[in-house]
Amino acid sequence: MEIAAPSRRMQDPMLKVTDDENSVKQQLTEMELATLNNELRSWYYSEGEGGYGIFLSNDTAALYRQAVKSVLSAVPNDAQATRNVVDKLSTLRSWTKNEIAVFGRWEY
Helix, strand or coil: CHHHCHHHCCCCCCCCCCCCCCCCCCCCCHHHHHHHHHHHHHHHHCCCCCCHHHHCCHHHHHHHHHHHHHHHHCCCCCHHHHHHHHHHHHHHHHHHHHHHCCCCCCCC
16 A cells, blocks of 8 residues: 555655645545555455454454545545545554554564
């Protein structure tokens, strides 16, 4: 999901989110939002290479639903909508990473 990478979010992460000069680098397009929706749903529901949503706790599953809702309600090519989607996906990623503890735990 590089489409919604945190680096896309703001010009300068050191500035406040509400600063006018700190707008998003690139706004999400209609096609990118559709891709995000499809990838999120595939990750959650699909069997085989996906279907991992069943392993989420209730709190993280609620964050997943919030992320999907932000993608579905986002206005294409809108800075605030892009910021909201990236924030929700970033939070979901962090909670999921902590919950399933896969990254770096079993490195040899």
